[in-house]
Amino acid sequence: MAVLRRLTQARRSPSERTALAGEAAAEAAEAALRAEPQPDAGTGGPAAEGAEDRPGKAPKAPAGNHTPEPDDPRAAAFFDCDNTILRGAAIFYLGVGLYRRGFLTRRDIARFAWQQAWFRLNGAEDPDHISDAQHTALGIVAGKSTADLEVLCEEVFEQVVADKIWPGTRALVQMHQDAGQRVWLVTAAPLEVARVIAGRLGMTGALGTVAEAEGGRYTGRLVGELLHGPAKAAAVRALARREHLDLDRCAAYSDSANDIPMLSLVGHPYVVNPDGALRRHARAQGWRVRDFRTGRKAARVGLPAAVAVGVLAGATAAAVALHRRRSCA
Known part of the structure; x- marks a missing residue:
């Protein structure tokens, strides 16, 4: 990684x-x-606790051993995170967690709430929102300990993952695991967040945005850029080369037209909870579509403005109340 940093x-x-x-x-x-050893696969740590009870969690590997070789080592499945596995966007849940721990202001959390409402109602990512969240997060973590952020991510996503996972997508993850294939999360979210979510689902691992670090502390810069759009495809291609995967035998799942480069790499592309552009592309290409949402049209057409304003107002009110409680403490 030192060469990459330079x-x-x-x-x-x-x-x-x-x-x-x-x-x-x-x-x-x-x-x-x-x-x-591998913390999520066998020897303690927050990710290992209660692993046997979590649906979709792979069996623990013996302490001190590497992850067992898959039964089907040339095939793998790659899952996008936001709105494919997780309801909403991981970076926004992280923003809420940062606010609750004093890293963000009320203005920051109001902006995050508005962006999250926009994402949930429109069913698609806004590049400006993603860039804004990225720069906010990088500014916050600059100079901070990498170990501290890993602990924070564990705390933030301990409850989020349990409550926000699409059951249908969880079943798809399990299907590939039962077939003896490796399963990877691929997301623009920070690598530290991606690893927690992948660990909770018993996935093989995660491909996420890598923040540059020196001496165990973040510099406030990324290695390359956000793992978004074509960068996801580049990551999948690079991992396939390293792991000797046959991409024609691999599968990929996503909700967003931004991930068409990644979906087009594999022999088995699947579309999950798609935005309009991806749905049209999938129809033209003959790709299979899975939609686990209910009342989707009602959510998007019935009350979009009212819900968005309500989310924003609720978040702001909660922020004010929390600030007052802290002031009185």
């Missing part, structure tokens, strides 16, 4: 930053897969 300091073209982000994500994912 490279990311240089001025790079968009395509070079995309490739760098993909390589960084794949390198981090492979390093975690090869690490010994």
Whole structure:
């Protein structure tokens, strides 16, 4: 990773930053897969506690051993996170967690609430919202300990994952695990967040946005760029090369037209809870569609403005109340 850190300091073209982000994500994912012991697979730590009781959790590996070789080592499944596995967007849940721990202001949390409402109601990502959340998060973590953020992510997503997972997508994850295939989460969310969510679902590992760190502290910069759109495809391609996967035998799942590059890489693309653009593309390509949402049209057409304003007002009111409680304490 040291070479990647040096490279990311240089001025790079968009395509070079995309490739760098993909390589960084794949390198981090492979390093975690090869690490010994593996916290989420066997020897304690928050991710291991109660693992046997979580649906979809893979059996624990013996302490001190590497992850067992899959029965079908040339095939794998790649799952997008936001609105594919998780209801809503992981980065916004992280924002709420940061606020509750004093890292964000009331204005920040109001903006995060509005963006989350927009995402839930429109069923699609807004690049400006994602960029805004990214820059806010990078500014917050600059100079902070990487270990501290890992602990914070565990705390934030302990409850979120249990409450926000689409049961239908969880079943798809389990289907690939039962087939003896590796299953990877692929998301623009920070790698630390991605690993927690993947661990809770018993996935093999995660490909996420890699934040640059030196001496155990974040610099406030990314390695390459956000793992979004073409960068996800670059990460999947890089991991497939490292793990000797046959992409024609692999599957990928996503809700967003931004992930068409990733979906187009594999032999078995699936569309889950799609936005309008991806639904149209899937229809044209003959891709299979799974929609686990209920009352989708009602949510998008019936009360969008009222719900959005309500979410924003509720978040702001909660922020004020929390601020007052802290002031009185």
